[in-house]
Amino acid sequence: xxxxxxxxxxxxxxxxxxxxxxxxxxxxxxxxxxxxxxxxxxxxxxxxxxxxxxxxxxxxxxxxxxxxxxxxxxxxxxxxxxxxxxxxxxxxxxxxxxxxxxxxxxxxxxxxxxxxxxxxxxxxxxxxxxxxxxxxxxxxxxxxxxxxxxxxxxxxxxxxxxxxxxxxxxxxxxxxxxxxxxxxxxxxxxxxxxxxxxxxxxxxxxxxx
Numbered sequence: 001x002x003x004x005x006x007x008x009x010x011x012x013x014x015x016x017x018x019x020x021x022x023x024x025x026x027x028x029x030x031x032x033x034x035x036x037x038x039x040x041x042x043x044x045x046x047x048x049x050x051x052x053x054x055x056x057x058x059x060x061x062x063x064x065x066x067x068x069x070x071x072x073x074x075x076x077x078x079x080x081x082x083x084x085x086x087x088x089x090x091x092x093x094x095x096x097x098x099x100x101x102x103x104x105x106x107x108x109x110x111x112x113x114x115x116x117x118x119x120x121x122x123x124x125x126x127x128x129x130x131x132x133x134x135x136x137x138x139x140x141x142x143x144x145x146x147x148x149x150x151x152x153x154x155x156x157x158x159x160x161x162x163x164x165x166x167x168x169x170x171x172x173x174x175x176x177x178x179x180x181x182x183x184x185x186x187x188x189x190x191x192x193x194x195x196x197x198x199x200x201x202x203x204x205x206x207x208x209x
Contacts, residue, residue, distance in 0.1 A: 060095035061088040061131050075101055079175070083145035083168035084136040086175040091151060095128035106177050107169065109193035110208065113182035126153040134163075143170040143196055144204075167207030169194045178207035 059070035066072075071092035080086035086105060093101040099120050103111050129152040138145040148165040167178040171194055184193055192203035200209075 060092040060128055063130075067092070079173060080105075082136075082138065083170075083175050084133060084147050086168060086177065087147040087149060087166060088131065088133070090177060091128070091131045091149075094123045094126075094151075097124050099123060105175075106179050106182070107194065107204070107208070108171075108176070109184060110179050110182040113184075114179065115181075126155045128153045129159065135165075143194075144168065145170075145175070167204070169196070169204055171195060178204055180207055183208055 057067040057072075059065040059067040059072070061071055071089040074080050074085065074089040075093065075096075075098060080089055090102060090105055093099075093105075097120075099116060102119055102123075103114055103116060106114060131152070132150045133147060134150065135148040136145070137147075145168045146165055147168065148163075150161055150163050152159070152161045154160070167180075168175050169178055170176075176194075186193065186200050186205075186209075188199065188201035188205065188209075190200045192198050192200045192205075194204050196203060
């Protein structure tokens with residue numbers, strides 16, 4: 001399951017095409033980006049070595065990037081530079097089964113309300129087919145942002161895609177996802193649980209009320 005989750009559908013299509021061509025052995029280069037044009041002479045045994053090398057693993061959020069130079073940086077603990085980077089790293093975490101990361105990057109006040117088993121089931125029993133970011137907007141207050149995206153996956157019921165506009169908040173130099181499936185029992189005039197000092201109605205209530 002993790003092998004399927006680690007590679008996008010475009011990558012698998014290219015692999016099948018390359019494996020059937022049986023041309024001269026591909027001499028791969030250790031670069032930060034993977035050149036798909038070189039698949040024309042990609043030998044099958046080179047592909048096996050490629051898949052077994054964690055440093056050459058394709059990032060689920062973008063098949064043109066390596067995991068170690070893309071979302072893997074944030075999975076290892078570095079704060080996401082902005083809300084879009086966090087959103088991409090969360091998609092990759094779903095594809096890689098990193099449930100602890102998904103919990104840790106949700107607004108702290110919501111973490112205990114998350115259905116972790118449901119998240120785990122969705123993550124590990126799906127084949128993740130790709131991500132398309134449609135829009136990214138950072139608000140003038142510099143602590144809120146939205147990311148509009150389409151996520152694609154396949155499970156026992158078939159292929160799916162989901163369009164969403166997600167909200168994010170920045171707390172002490174770290175971005176967090178505001179999860180609308182984990183609402184908080186707060187009044188509009190209560191202090192916002194993000195801790196930024198504003199009332200809930202004027203801060204994060206738009207996404208988690």
